[in-house]
Structure formats: structure tokens, C-alpha cells
Amino acid sequence: MSSPTRLVEVRQNVLKQNDLLARSLRLRFEAAGVFVISLVSSPGAGKTTLLEKTLTRLRENRCRVAALVGDLATENDAARLARSQAPVKQIITGTVCHLDADMVQRSLDDWSLYDLDCLFIENVGNLVCPSSYDLGENLRIVLMSVTEGEDKPLKYPTIFNTADVAVITKMDLAKAVEFDLPGAHQSIQSVRPGMDVLQLSAKTGAGLDGYLRFLEERIESRVAVGIK
């Protein structure tokens, strides 16, 4: 059975192509002065809800924002995000379980990056595959919701290792699901020591101010926590 070996080889080629493209995207973002933030998480961790609030609030503070949002099917998320009044584009991936740099590049064809301060990229809900694909972003945020359990970082270490910041979401449900917050922090730190961890509830708004301050500082200084 030679197929699995060939699969790995070819996959590495694709990844290499992706890295080259991501690098050119990153240079293009830098030249246009736009800071790019991507969001990864499992399905249902609250990426879209958080992003909708983020876009709305950043716009109120006169930050020029836009968003790309990846999904296998449906334009539901783009419709939700469009309520923020920010420019939003959906990337339908079909059966592909992650975004790649080529999809991002093609989505930007008719947008002028020079009119933006910050571009958000919401990846497909998946804790595995998106970790391998550099999208040219400056900051990668991994979300985990309290309903997923404290040991997710231990079980999906690569996605935490390739992210710059972790955000624990749905804190309003922490009590109902008996979430072990110290345990979660311990899991994250054991996988990626020193990682910044924020916690919030997009529903109640708790922690949202701190999260937005964190983003605004990064956007203003155009300096990523873990610049690639």
C-alpha cells in the first residue's frame, strides 16, 4: 500500500505552496497597513457571535474592519456578520475542512486593502486541519467554549500551539457545565507555556471590553503577539 506515503508527500507539496502564498499575502497586508486576525475553533464555540460583536464595537471606535468567513455550506454566518454593517464575504469550501491562503487571496480580489485597518478571517469550525494552513494572518486566536471541556488543549495540541492567543468563550455557562477554569488554564499552559488567555461571554458581555482593548492595542501597534 503505497498510497498513504504518496498522500503525505503530495500534502507536503500543497502545504509548501500554501506557505509561499501566505508569505506573499502577509507582505501585501503589511504594505496596505492592514492587521489580519484569524479565528479558529471547533464548530459552535461561538466564533460568529463573538465576531459580530467585535466588528460592531470596533466600527463604533472608528476602526475600519472587514471579515472573511469560511464554511462548508450556507451563507448563514456572513448574513449574521453583515448585521455589523462591516463588509463581509463568505468563502464556501465545499467539502474542504479548512481555509487556505489561495481561498483568502481569491476572496480579496475586489476589495481595497488600503481602506481597511483590520481584516478578520473566521476559519471553518474544526480543531484539526486549520492548524496546518498559514493564511498570512498576524494573529491567530483559538476559541474554546466552556461546554467543550477543560482538556481540549491536551487533545488538540497543534491548534493551540499554532495560535497566538486563547479565548475561553461562553463563560456565562461555566457554572451550569461545572467548568474547571484552573484546569483549563493548566491544560493550555502545558501545551503552550506563557500563552495569553482571555475569557468572556459574548452573550452577557462579560470580558468583552478587555478582549476588545487587547485587539485594539494590537491593531494600533500593528504588532502581533506571535508574529510569523
Added chain:
Amino acid sequence: MSSPTRLVEVRQNVLKQNDLLARSLRLRFEAAGVFVISLVSSPGAGKTTLLEKTLTRLRENRCRVAALVGDLATENDAARLARSQAPVKQIITGTVCHLDADMVQRSLDDWSLYDLDCLFIENVGNLVCPSSYDLGENLRIVLMSVTEGEDKPLKYPTIFNTADVAVITKMDLAKAVEFDLPGAHQSIQSVRPGMDVLQLSAKTGAGLDGYLRFLEERIESRVAVGIK
């Protein structure tokens, strides 16, 4: 850029190999009289919690059960499932985001299938990739928790289309997250009309009796809802 095309070609070869192996596994399961049930869901939907209760309760009813559980890293889930006293084996997939038939086959090397009535296979938490890999199971159950949102079936249609039964989990949290139950049923039916849908809370036990009755009937009759 010829790589993406080659990737698809090679991937189809791997999938074909997997289908052949899955078919031989299915014949082996049938010959041994063991009914095989797989569980798929996003990370944190409650597969392990539900499976622990399932193994415990089925054992009490003198059903001879065992479980294989897939994860990228850690043996946490196997440790949790072992509390049921049923034989449990962890399959560590490394960076592979799904189980395949070969991993299942190799895990069964030192188990006598003739001593089992039912084998559970808990897949890696992922709503995309596991849908493409037949594991030789008789029944595939897709779990979605109320915290993930009603539109998951629309956004991840393939995993619902390749499953035989949908189980809505964490019903105890439905009110707290304002879960739209009719909306969820509508999403499921629009993706897979006529699909059996069960709802339960492994935490409070609500709906668990119905779920177990459903499984026991299938195990006893050795007839899958959507036999492949």
C-alpha cells in the same frame, strides 16, 4: 499548480482502499455476530460522557460491549470509559483528524469479536473528515449539542448525510442557550429527510432510557437503520 489535483486523485485511492477494508471488516463483524456503532460529532459534544453511561447501562443489561476511542493525543477518554468496566482501547491518531478502517482493524488484533455483542467506535471530534471514512460500522450516530447552534446540520451536511441517527445532547442546557429545538429538527430533516432524531441529557439522564432502548433493539435484531 498541479498539486491540488494530484491530492484529490491520491486521496480517492486512499478512500477506495479504505472502503475495501471497511467492507472486509463489516463481513468479519457479521460473522462474529457483533453489532458495531460509531459516534461522530464536533469536539465537546459529549460523545465520551454519553458512551460511558451507555457502556455501563448496557453491561447491566448483560449486553457484552467494548469500545475503541480515537483521539489525536492523550488517553483521557479511554481512562474515562474504562470506569464502565467494559474493555476499552484508545487509538492515538497523531495529527490525523479521523479514524480509518485500517486503524480499527489493527486495534482489534488481540480482541476476540466472538465474545462481544456490540462494539462502539468513538471517532475523533471533527464534523468534516470522519464523514468520508467508512469504518465497517452498522450504525453511525452523529451527536450535536444544544450549545453548538441549530444550523450545524446545514453547515456540515455531509456528516449528517452519512450518519444513520442524530442525537441532540446536553438538553439540560437548552434553556440557558435558548436552543431552538424545532429549528434544529428542521435543519436535520432538510439535510436528511426522515432521519431518526433522539434528544437527551447524559448529565440529568433525561432521554437516556429511550436512547438505550433504541440501541438495544438494534443490537438485538442486528439490523441497522441504514445498513451499508
